[in-house]
Amino acid sequence: xDVEALMLSRLQFxxxxxxxxxxxxxxxxxxxxxxxxxxxxxxxRNEVFKTLYxxxxxxxxxxxxxxxxxxxxxxxxxxxxxxxxxxLAAPVIGPLLAFEVLTxxxxxxxxxxxxxxxxxxxxxxxxxxxxxMVAVGTLISAFWIISANSWxxxxxxxxxxxxxxxxxxxxxxxxxxxxxxxxxxxxxxxxYLTTALVIGAASAWRLLRRxxxxxxxxxxxxxxxxxxxxxxxxxxxxxxxxxxxxxxQPAKLAAIEAFWETKAEQAFHIAAWPDRATESxxxxxxxxxxxxxxTAGSADAEVKGLKAFAPEDRPPVAIVFWSFRVMVGLGVLxxxxxxxxxxxxxRDAPERSRAFLRACLTMGPAGFVAVICGWIVAEVGxxxxxxxxxxxxxxxxxxxxxxxxxxxxxxxxxxxxxIFSVGLLYILRLIAEGPLAGADEPTPPVPRAPGSxxxxxxxxxxxxxxxxx
Amino acid sequence: xxxxxxxxWAGIIAxxxxxxxxxxxxxxxxxxxxxxxxxxxxxxVMMDSIAPVWDGNETWLVLGGGGLFAAFPLAYAAIMxxxxxxxxLMLLALILRGVAFEFxxxxxRRGKAFWxxxxxxxxxxxxxxxxxxxxxFIQGVTLDGVAFGGQPFDWLTPYTLLVAAGLVxxxxxxxxxxxxxxxETELHGDARRWAWIAxxxxxxxxxxxxxxxxFVHPQIAxxxxxxxxxxxxxxxxxxxxxxxxxxxxxxxxxxxxxxxxHGWPHLGATLVFLSGYIGLAAGFxxxxxxxxxxxxxxxxxxxxxxxxxxxxxxxxxxxxxxTAWVYWVFRGKVSADAGYH
Numbered sequence: 001x002d003v004e005a006l007m008l009s010r011l012q013f014x015x016x017x018x019x020x021x022x023x024x025x026x027x028x029x030x031x032x033x034x035x036x037x038x039x040x041x042x043x044x045r046n047e048v049f050k051t052l053y054x055x056x057x058x059x060x061x062x063x064x065x066x067x068x069x070x071x072x073x074x075x076x077x078x079x080x081x082x083x084x085x086x087x088l089a090a091p092v093i094g095p096l097l098a099f100e101v102l103t104x105x106x107x108x109x110x111x112x113x114x115x116x117x118x119x120x121x122x123x124x125x126x127x128x129x130x131x132x133m134v135a136v137g138t139l140i141s142a143f144w145i146i147s148a149n150s151w152x153x154x155x156x157x158x159x160x161x162x163x164x165x166x167x168x169x170x171x172x173x174x175x176x177x178x179x180x181x182x183x184x185x186x187x188x189x190x191x192y193l194t195t196a197l198v199i200g201a202a203s204a205w206r207l208l209r210r211x212x213x214x215x216x217x218x219x220x221x222x223x224x225x226x227x228x229x230x231x232x233x234x235x236x237x238x239x240x241x242x243x244x245x246x247x248x249q250p251a252k253l254a255a256i257e258a259f260w261e262t263k264a265e266q267a268f269h270i271a272a273w274p275d276r277a278t279e280s281x282x283x284x285x286x287x288x289x290x291x292x293x294x295t296a297g298s299a300d301a302e303v304k305g306l307k308a309f310a311p312e313d314r315p316p317v318a319i320v321f322w323s324f325r326v327m328v329g330l331g332v333l334x335x336x337x338x339x340x341x342x343x344x345x346x347r348d349a350p351e352r353s354r355a356f357l358r359a360c361l362t363m364g365p366a367g368f369v370a371v372i373c374g375w376i377v378a379e380v381g382x383x384x385x386x387x388x389x390x391x392x393x394x395x396x397x398x399x400x401x402x403x404x405x406x407x408x409x410x411x412x413x414x415x416x417x418x419i420f421s422v423g424l425l426y427i428l429r430l431i432a433e434g435p436l437a438g439a440d441e442p443t444p445p446v447p448r449a450p451g452s453x454x455x456x457x458x459x460x461x462x463x464x465x466x467x468x469x
Numbered sequence: 470x471x472x473x474x475x476x477x478w479a480g481i482i483a484x485x486x487x488x489x490x491x492x493x494x495x496x497x498x499x500x501x502x503x504x505x506x507x508x509x510x511x512x513x514v515m516m517d518s519i520a521p522v523w524d525g526n527e528t529w530l531v532l533g534g535g536g537l538f539a540a541f542p543l544a545y546a547a548i549m550x551x552x553x554x555x556x557x558l559m560l561l562a563l564i565l566r567g568v569a570f571e572f573x574x575x576x577x578r579r580g581k582a583f584w585x586x587x588x589x590x591x592x593x594x595x596x597x598x599x600x601x602x603x604x605x606f607i608q609g610v611t612l613d614g615v616a617f618g619g620q621p622f623d624w625l626t627p628y629t630l631l632v633a634a635g636l637v638x639x640x641x642x643x644x645x646x647x648x649x650x651x652x653e654t655e656l657h658g659d660a661r662r663w664a665w666i667a668x669x670x671x672x673x674x675x676x677x678x679x680x681x682x683x684f685v686h687p688q689i690a691x692x693x694x695x696x697x698x699x700x701x702x703x704x705x706x707x708x709x710x711x712x713x714x715x716x717x718x719x720x721x722x723x724x725x726x727x728x729x730x731h732g733w734p735h736l737g738a739t740l741v742f743l744s745g746y747i748g749l750a751a752g753f754x755x756x757x758x759x760x761x762x763x764x765x766x767x768x769x770x771x772x773x774x775x776x777x778x779x780x781x782x783x784x785x786x787x788x789x790x791x792t793a794w795v796y797w798v799f800r801g802k803v804s805a806d807a808g809y810h
Contacts, residue, residue, distance in 0.1 A: 062572070068524060068567060069563060069567035070564065072527065072530065072531055072564075072567075075534040075535045076549060079537075079548070079550070080550060080556055083545070083546035083547070084546065086538055086542055087543055087545075087546035087615070087616075090542030091542070091769050091770040092773075094539030094542060094769055094773055095539055095777045095780070097535050097538065098532075098536060098538075098539035098777050101531050101532050101536070102532070102781065102784040103780075103784060106528050106532075106788045106791075107791075108524075109525040109528045110528075110788075110795050113520075113521030113795050113799070114521070114795060114798060116520075117520060117799070118521070121798045165770075167770050167772065398550040398553075399613075399616055399617055399618070400550045401621060404553050404554060407557075408554075408557040411557060411558075412561070415561050415564055419564065419565070419568050422568075422576075422580070423568065423572070426575035426576070
């Protein structure tokens with residue numbers, strides 16, 4: 001085996017998947033937000049919702065496009081770089097990925113066309129249906145991919161064949177593997193929080209300049225509602241998921257908490273410098289007995305440490321330990337933001353507090369960071385296995401040389417750097433212009449370029465109502 | 470009930486790849502023709518004609534790749550490493566052209582120019598890379614057991630270059646006839662001219678590829694009646710409808726263009742593609758990794774194929790239904806002002 005090619009393939013997969021997950025995390029939440037906006041607009045005919053829809057759908061179009069093209073890479077890279085894994089795993093998770101394409105990708109891709117370009121072609125009811133289909137499609141996609149990933153984390157419902165392959169014996173056990181329900185809920189809530197934080201930041205940015213803008217006041221309140229409800233809920237779901245890790249993947253849990261010895265009354269390490277060479281933490285700041293309490297629910301519970309596993313079966317520790325702490329730390333800040341915002345809503349109005357608006361602005365990217373840290377915990381924490389207990393990551397790689405992989409990695413780095421910086425620039429530019437850009441300007445409106453996401457949208461959102469019977 | 474699951478799945482994958490080639494073919498073709506547009510306004514209309522549907526078109530590529538993984542994992546695991554370089558090249562090109570749909574509209578002067586170039590260049594490179602993949606596949610893949618056992622650049626030969634040229638011409642033809650169908654006025658006239666040129670190039674290159682393919686592997690030549698001891702008409706006769714279909718396509722294309730029909734040229738171009746597709750498949754079937762692994766050897770476990778078949782039987786008609794509905798919603802001509810009034 002070519003060690004260099006393996007390292008490069010791992011690096012390439014980590015880079016392309018981490019880059020890709022940014023967009024689904026945002027578009028899963030944004031699609032649902034758009035469906036809510038359009039539904040509220042149809043129900044109340046309040047033009048504020050329509051203006052917000054027309055504004056956020058532009059940002060959705062950009063991010064969704066980036067999610068699609070970086071996602072296509074995944075369905076080919078699996079074979080190109082991880083052919084041995086593909087050949088082994090396909091009898092079990094092949095159908096899951098095929099169902100993702102059949103139930104989600106086509107649905108999203110086809111109805112996206114109606115959602116972006118169909119304003120004048122179909123009635124409002126059908127258009128709303130299209131938005132709903134896209135939103136549902138993003139969630140179905142999350143269902144299947146988390147299902148496949150959860151099976152790889154803790155495989156159930158399969159057997160080994162005499163020829164050395166795998167075969168599914170119980171499809172329900174494959175699809176609903178033990179860690180799947182909590183992980184799916186955790187990811188969907190993470191996506192909703194990530195989106196709410198971006199919407200909150202964009203609204204805060206506008207309100208710091210124009211405190212009276214009704215659209216931004218509305219979207220800020222909607223975001224605050226999401227922080228206040230979803231962030232605490234996420235803590236609960238995350239804890240359930242953590243209990244699954246303790247039960248199903250004890251080595252990952254030991255890495256998350258930097259536990260080395262197996263014992264009762266584990267200390268909780270707030271910060272530590274884990275060192276795999278010495279099999280200990282070089283230093284640590286700890287709360288006695290709290291480690292067993294938060295992971296197992298009782299200070300007296302015995303929790304396995306890393307030394308319980310052979311050195312070749314241990315995941316990297318420091319990156320898992322710290323990624324987890326960044327994720328949880330940001331989660332706590334999100335809860336605080338929700339409590340603060342809810343209190344401001346109850347007392348007065350959140351847009352009156354410039355400190356709160358600045359906090360919302362600062363927290364805008366926090367969801368993305370937390371999602372990526374969470375996935376680092378999940379994926380690095382299950383190393384050295386690509387399918388826990390069945391196949392090591394090192395055995396899954398393709399017979400492809402280091403030269404080819406370094407060239408492709410370089411290609412991905414360059415292309416992703418371009419599309420990321422440009423996409424970010426365009427999204428930030430749209431956010432800076434705000435939801436009323438264009439609507440402020442009196443007639444005659446500058447014709448939008450045909451083919452633009454909004455080409456078919458009425459120029460003046462406020463006038464659309466009069467067009468309808 | 471005893472279904473031949475591997476055979477059914479070979480058919481499903483073949484249809485997915487065919488639909489990909491026909492559907493993404495015309496929108497890649499529109500990108501290839503981008504540099505020849507007279508004005509930026511014409512480019513806007515060209516993009517407008519495909520913007521609502523390109524994403525759905527490209528999903529057939531995901532089904533092709535994902536379906537190969539799920540239905541014929543050994544083939545997927547052998548072919549992807551063998552064609553590593555062109556596959557990655559295709560992905561990178563598809564990324565640049567895919568984001569260009571939205572980026573081009575958000576960019577100001579320089580940004581717009583860059584993404585116009587990225588759309589055209591990405592479409593061209595994606596078509597070339599797909600030609601390399603196709604050519605490299607037909608040439609055959611060296612196996613070591615069931616895994617790829619060849620060299621990184623095995624795929625790069627004069628034959629694959631010829632196939633790539635043919636595919637670029639073919640996509641340009643599909644793009645041109647699509648524009649004949651969907652546009653009006655001056656652009657429509659330009660598209661008609663592009664269709665003549667691309668049609669002639671496609672006809673010539675398809676003939677050249679067909680001949681060259683006979684020399685790629687003795688199995689192919691034999692199927693088409695060319696044996697060491699001379700020409701075997703009995704072996705050739707069952708294959709005769711395939712080139713005839715291609716000729717019929719070219720006739721429909723030429724008459725359609727000459728009579729100024731709007732829809733018929735695209736049908737003709739589609740028939741030409743169908744003929745080329747079936748003709749190439751006839752050479753290597755039942756191999757799925759030519760010429761060492763049949764689709765039966767590569768097939769996934771029967772229980773996985775059966776489960777997915779249930780899904781496909783229910784979902785594929787639904788997918789085809791709403792895909793057709795989306796095309797129906799966006800039917801008719803795309804005019805320069807269709808978008809915003």
